[in-house]
Every structure is written in C-alpha cells, then in structure tokens.
Amino acid sequence: MIMPIIRAFIWVMILKIHPSVGFPPDALTGSAAFTKHHAEITRGAIRIAVGRYIKDNNLTLIDDTTDVFDAVKTLFGNDSDGYEKFIEKETDIIENVKDQEKSKEAYIHCNSEQIELAHNHVIKLRKQIAVLAQSTEPDLSLIRKMIGKCIYTIQAFYSGSNWVEMNGDSVYKDFETNDNFDQGKCGFGGSTDTENGFRTAKGGINKDRLDYTYSPHHHLHYKAFYSARKATEQFLIDQDDTGSIGDEIEEVRKACIDIITNVFGTPNAPSNYILVTFNDPVKHMHRLTTSNGLEMISALGNITVDGGFDCPEYAMSGLEKAIELCQEQSTIFFYTDAPAKDEAERDTVINAAEEKHIDLQLFVHNETCGPLRKKRATERTKRDVEPHVYSQVAEGTGGAIYRFNTSLLGELMIQISEEIFPSATAIVDTFELRDGETNQISFPVDSMLNNVKITVIGATSAADVDIESPLGSIMTAVTTSVYFKSPDKVVVSVLYPTTGIYKLLRTGNNYWYANITAQTSVDFHYLMTEEAEDGYFYRISGKPIVGEQYRIYLTVYDLPVGMDASGVRLETNDSPTNNLDITEVAGDFGTTYFVSTTLSSDVVMYFI
Structure with missing residues (x-):
C-alpha cells in the first residue's frame, strides 16, 4: 500500500518556542496581504462543504454554471436575515479556529515532534462531537467550539509538516482518521527556529508566508x-453523518401580528391568509380568507375564547377545513389546548395535507386535559413520537409538533416563522421622544430600502401619529398601511418609499419609543476583537470593557456596484453618538472594513 510508505517519510518540525509559527490567524496587511490565513481557509471550506450539500440534496434551484462558493447565497436569496444567521454561525466557527493560535500546547500546532498527539487530539474531539450531535438537545455552541479546535489542528498539519513538499496540495487522509504514525525530523525555518540559530534554515519547511526571507518554502x-482547505472541507463533510387558553390566544395573536408585519410587502410574504377556528360543539368556523395581512390582523383581534381546556374538541375538523381552503404548498399553524374529539378523521386530514403538500406546524399546550403526556417545554423540541392523533398527523404529513406553555409560545412561534417566512429586516434607526422634548424626528430613506416599517410605542391611537416624506404626509397614501394595536402601539408600513428625509410627528406629550426598520438586500455583520500578545486580533471573550481599545471588523454584503461604506456610528447609553471612519481590507464573501476605537460607554447599536 502507498499510505504506509508515505507515513514513513513524514517529518516533523522542531520548535522550542510557543506559540508556534503557522498560517496567521487572520488577514495580514501591506505587502503580506496575499498571505493565506486560518480565517480564509475555514470560511472557504465551509462555503464549499455547505454548497456541495445544497447542490447534492437539491435544496434550491442551482444550475451547473453556479459556483459551489455561491450556493449558500443562492439558497438564502432575498432572506438576508437568514443569511446573516448563517454568517454568525460561520464566524463563530472561524473565531473558534483562530482562538487556538493562543494555545501553549505544541501538539495543537503540530509542533515539536507531536503530530501523533495532534492526531489523537483531533480523534478524541471528533468522537465527542459525534456524541453531542446525537443528544436530544445538542449544545450547538459547544459543538462549533470543538469543530473549531479540530479544524485548527488539521490546518496546522499542512503548514507544520513536510506533507506538501512530498505530495503537493493533496489531502493526507490518514491524519486524524488512522491510528499509526511514523515520524522523522527536519528544520522548520523562520524566525522562531532556535535549532538553526534564529536564522532562516536553508531547506527548512516553513511555508507560512509568501515572503522568501521569512519562509524558505514560500513557493x-x-x-x-x-x-488545508480541502482537508477542512472533507472534515466538515464527514461531520454531516453524525382557562385558560385565553393567555395562549393572546400570545398567538401577538406573535401572528409580528410575523405579518415583519414580512408585509416583501417577496417572502404569504400570498393569502386564512383563519379557521374550532371548538365543541361547533366543528369549525371559517372566519376569513384574504390577501391583505392587515385584514388578518383585524380578524385575529376579534377572536374571543369560550371556556378553556374543553375536553375534547373538533380539532381534525378544523384542520380539514383549513387544508380545503388553502393553496397548495401552504403552511398551516395549528394551536390547541385539548385532545381531538374526532380522531377518526385523522387519515382524512393526512391524505388531504399530502395531496396539497401542506406543511403542518402543530402547537399543543403542555397541560391538555386528555391523555396527552405533560412535558416541560423549554425551547423548540424535536418531533413528538407519542401515539396520539396530533403526533400521528405530524408524522404522516412530514410536519412538526411542538409542546408549549404560555410564556414561551410567542418566542417559539417567531423562531419557527422566521425560518418559513424570512423577513430580511434591517434597523434604520431608533428614537425616544420624552415629555417636553421636540415632537418631530427625522430619518433618511435611500434607494436600497423597498419597505419601511415605523413602530411607535406610546401612541394612544393612529391619529396621534403622522409621517411625512419629501412629498408631504404619507398616512393616507395607497402604498401606506396603518394599524393600531391596543393599548399603545401604532405600526405604519410604507411600500416603495420615496428617497429622501422623512419626518415622524408626535401629537401630544406622551412618551414615545420609535423603531424604524426596512427591507433591503444590503446587510452587514460585525465582530469586536482585541489585540493579543502575538500582535494578532481575536474575538473578545464576554462583554467589552469601557476604556479599553478594540478593533471592530464589519463585513458588508450585497453592496450595489459603485457604492461603498465610509463610516460606522456607535450608539451608546450615556455618551454622544460616535461616528468613526472605517478602512477597507480584503474580504472573502463581502466587503470588509475595520476601525480601532476606545469605548467610552457600553455600545448598544451599530450603524453603517
């Protein structure tokens, strides 16, 4: 076999000082800007691995001309909120990789003849990841941290051994997968190779940089x-195998209103809304079918509750009617506090849902009065496998069933609905209007915003609020929708707004809190870092400390051609707004900028 022979020729570097020399954790500047680094290796491998998974499983329409790097962005499309969440998880893994650079353990870096220890280190972590991933409620943050540890050491192998000298850019598949290692030695070279008198070793294997004066094997x-990237990609692909219902009705009502307003006027908004209720003795009541989300909000506001915890109710009849009325490939949200009185209609519901490809999201209260097992719901749970009719319907249709209690229902609904109806929302600004202060605030709207939503908390009615565009009041315009949510919330949605400065006008002296959001394809992600002893910048642990200096990295996505970001605004609790100029650096999948600053107060919001 070739592999045992190859193993006999793998040599290990000799280093006496830690932390080791290897790929830098992040991008370098100046003449070294083209040097490859752990962040770039990891991000590229994640995009390739996820992109191949998307293409192999036909998760979205991608033609053969689409580069696998672009598959993730194609999958999310207009869902910039979903894409931002993906980037947050991706960045978390990358920062976990970079954090390993600070380790004093030689085997972490494949240093000091410790490649076998490095191999065993990764094998151990892989086993732990597999166990965690199979648990009923896996700690995803911990899994990402352990993946970062694995990835760092895997990448260090290719910069710290002479595998590349012997085999080019191929992947050594036995590393961190096979138990046997034979070892030799060679001079690593570079500024920390003390075995060679602090000089660059002739023939040393240092290849961490493109600078020939630093890395003998810079070529x-x-x-x-x-x-390193292909090995990381392979690692990631391998991991893939591993009384009162009234309170609940109010939570449902609040969450539904938030869902509707978040996607209102966006490409991801539902094309129609249907409201069906059921109880006992009334089998079902069709209350509304509309394409207008505001009409749905009004109908939800008119629902009243009779009794509570009735045992049982005509749940299957209500589901059957909703399926009959809705379009193909619709999503149905179903809520109940009671068992089904008409369990015999189960198969009718399953067949109807399957015929129209309906996605059923079933929410069942923890404390039902029938034979349903009570179970504490702390967060979104896996599909229930109990042998009652709701579980059978979910199982039979490929839907999902969730246990809920009152306090968690709204959060649970928002979490699930954001996956189904992504909103792609960006914060434009937030304001407070106190008693005695000005009754007018201004905010800008540019050509990149296609739907603006102004939420005012503190208004006693919609008549208290007026909004003016550069063309005058927009409150009665065809493209404006206004609704009042008791007791003190007014929401104004403006489709296709005119570019320019808008004014929000207050009537009276009530305290107002205004939140202004918009739909836009442009998005950004920020990361706060601090400088370590080795001169590199790493993600901070915990909250930033007032008075300390930090470097903030911002990556901006989908900037239109010809446009650029010039600054960042830091909003704090108790100090003036801080406007900072930003500097562009090389980025992999967006335009990246950074700025260094000393915090004078706790930062509560970032704007670009």
Whole structure:
C-alpha cells in the first residue's frame, strides 16, 4: 500500500518556542496581504462543504454554471436575515479556529515532534462531537467550539509538516482518521527556529508566508493553503453523518401580528391568509380568507375564547377545513389546548395535507386535559413520537409538533416563522421622544430600502401619529398601511418609499419609543476583537470593557456596484453618538472594513 510508505517519510518540525509559527490567524496587511490565513481557509471550506450539500440534496434551484462558493447565497436569496444567521454561525466557527493560535500546547500546532498527539487530539474531539450531535438537545455552541479546535489542528498539519513538499496540495487522509504514525525530523525555518540559530534554515519547511526571507518554502505556500482547505472541507463533510387558553390566544395573536408585519410587502410574504377556528360543539368556523395581512390582523383581534381546556374538541375538523381552503404548498399553524374529539378523521386530514403538500406546524399546550403526556417545554423540541392523533398527523404529513406553555409560545412561534417566512429586516434607526422634548424626528430613506416599517410605542391611537416624506404626509397614501394595536402601539408600513428625509410627528406629550426598520438586500455583520500578545486580533471573550481599545471588523454584503461604506456610528447609553471612519481590507464573501476605537460607554447599536 502507498499510505504506509508515505507515513514513513513524514517529518516533523522542531520548535522550542510557543506559540508556534503557522498560517496567521487572520488577514495580514501591506505587502503580506496575499498571505493565506486560518480565517480564509475555514470560511472557504465551509462555503464549499455547505454548497456541495445544497447542490447534492437539491435544496434550491442551482444550475451547473453556479459556483459551489455561491450556493449558500443562492439558497438564502432575498432572506438576508437568514443569511446573516448563517454568517454568525460561520464566524463563530472561524473565531473558534483562530482562538487556538493562543494555545501553549505544541501538539495543537503540530509542533515539536507531536503530530501523533495532534492526531489523537483531533480523534478524541471528533468522537465527542459525534456524541453531542446525537443528544436530544445538542449544545450547538459547544459543538462549533470543538469543530473549531479540530479544524485548527488539521490546518496546522499542512503548514507544520513536510506533507506538501512530498505530495503537493493533496489531502493526507490518514491524519486524524488512522491510528499509526511514523515520524522523522527536519528544520522548520523562520524566525522562531532556535535549532538553526534564529536564522532562516536553508531547506527548512516553513511555508507560512509568501515572503522568501521569512519562509524558505514560500513557493509552496499556496499548495499548503489548498491542502488545508480541502482537508477542512472533507472534515466538515464527514461531520454531516453524525382557562385558560385565553393567555395562549393572546400570545398567538401577538406573535401572528409580528410575523405579518415583519414580512408585509416583501417577496417572502404569504400570498393569502386564512383563519379557521374550532371548538365543541361547533366543528369549525371559517372566519376569513384574504390577501391583505392587515385584514388578518383585524380578524385575529376579534377572536374571543369560550371556556378553556374543553375536553375534547373538533380539532381534525378544523384542520380539514383549513387544508380545503388553502393553496397548495401552504403552511398551516395549528394551536390547541385539548385532545381531538374526532380522531377518526385523522387519515382524512393526512391524505388531504399530502395531496396539497401542506406543511403542518402543530402547537399543543403542555397541560391538555386528555391523555396527552405533560412535558416541560423549554425551547423548540424535536418531533413528538407519542401515539396520539396530533403526533400521528405530524408524522404522516412530514410536519412538526411542538409542546408549549404560555410564556414561551410567542418566542417559539417567531423562531419557527422566521425560518418559513424570512423577513430580511434591517434597523434604520431608533428614537425616544420624552415629555417636553421636540415632537418631530427625522430619518433618511435611500434607494436600497423597498419597505419601511415605523413602530411607535406610546401612541394612544393612529391619529396621534403622522409621517411625512419629501412629498408631504404619507398616512393616507395607497402604498401606506396603518394599524393600531391596543393599548399603545401604532405600526405604519410604507411600500416603495420615496428617497429622501422623512419626518415622524408626535401629537401630544406622551412618551414615545420609535423603531424604524426596512427591507433591503444590503446587510452587514460585525465582530469586536482585541489585540493579543502575538500582535494578532481575536474575538473578545464576554462583554467589552469601557476604556479599553478594540478593533471592530464589519463585513458588508450585497453592496450595489459603485457604492461603498465610509463610516460606522456607535450608539451608546450615556455618551454622544460616535461616528468613526472605517478602512477597507480584503474580504472573502463581502466587503470588509475595520476601525480601532476606545469605548467610552457600553455600545448598544451599530450603524453603517
């Protein structure tokens, strides 16, 4: 076999000082800007691995000309909120990789003849990840941290051994998958190779940089990069195998209103809304079918509750009617506090849902009065497998069933609905209007915003609020929708707004809190870092400390051609707004900027 022979020729570097030299954790500047680094290797591997998964499983329409790097962005499409959440998880893994650079353990870096220990380290972590991933409620943050530890050491192998010298940019598949290692030695070279008198070793295997005065094998830097990226990609692909219902009605009502307003006027908004209720003795009542989300909000506001915890109710009849009325491939949200009186209609519901490809999201209260097992709901749970009719309907249709209690229902609904109806929302600004202060505030609207929503808390009615565009009041315009949510919330949605400065006008002296959001394809992600002893910047642990200096990285996505970001605004609790100029640096999947600043107060919001 070739592999045992190859293993016999793998040599290990000799280093006496830690932390080791290897790929830098993040991008370098100046003449070293083209040097490859752990962040770039990891992000590229994640995009390739996820992109291949998307293409292999036909998760979205992607033609053969679409680069696998672009598959993730294609999958999310207009859902910039979903894409931002993906980026947050991706960045979390990357920062966990970079954090390993600070480790004093030689085997973490594949240093000091400790490749076998590095191999065993990764094997152990992989087993722990597999166990965690199979638990009923896996700690995803911990899993991402352990994945970061694995990935760092895997990448370090290609910069810290002479595998690339012997085999080019291929992947050594036995590393962190096979138990046997044979070892030799060679001079690593570079500024920390003390075995060679602090001089660059002739023939040393250092290939961490493109600078020949620093890395004797600088000409192999890109091959080491490609090997490390392919090995990381393979690792990620391998991991893929591993009384009162009244309170609940109010929570449902609040969550539904938030869902409707968040997607109102966006490409992801439902094309129609249907409201069906059921109880006992009334089998079902069709209350509304409309394409207007505001009419749905009004209908939800008119629902009243009779009794509570009635045992049982005509749940299957209500589901059957909703399926009959809705369009194909619709999503139905179903809520109940009682068992089904008409369980015999189960198969009728399943067949009807399957015929129209309906996605059923069933919410069942923890404390039903029938044979349903009571179970504490702390967060979104996996599909229930109990042998009652709701579980059978969910199982038979490929839907999902969730246990809920009153306090968690709204949060649970929002979480699930954001996955189904992504809103792609960006915060434009927030304001407070106190008693005695000005009754007018201004905010800008540019050509990148296609739907603006102004939420005012503190208004006693819609008549208290007026909004003016550069063309005058917009409150009665065809593209404006206004609704009042008792007791003190007014929401104004403006489709296709005119570009310019808008004014929000207050009537009276009530305290107002105004939140202004909009739909836009442009989005950004920020990361706060601090400088470590090795001169590199790493993600901070915990909250930033007032008076300390930090570097803030911002990555902006989908900037229109010809447009650029020039600054960032930091909003704080108790100090003046801080406007900072930003500097552009090389980015992988967006335009990246940074700024260094000393915090004078706790930052509560970032604007670009």
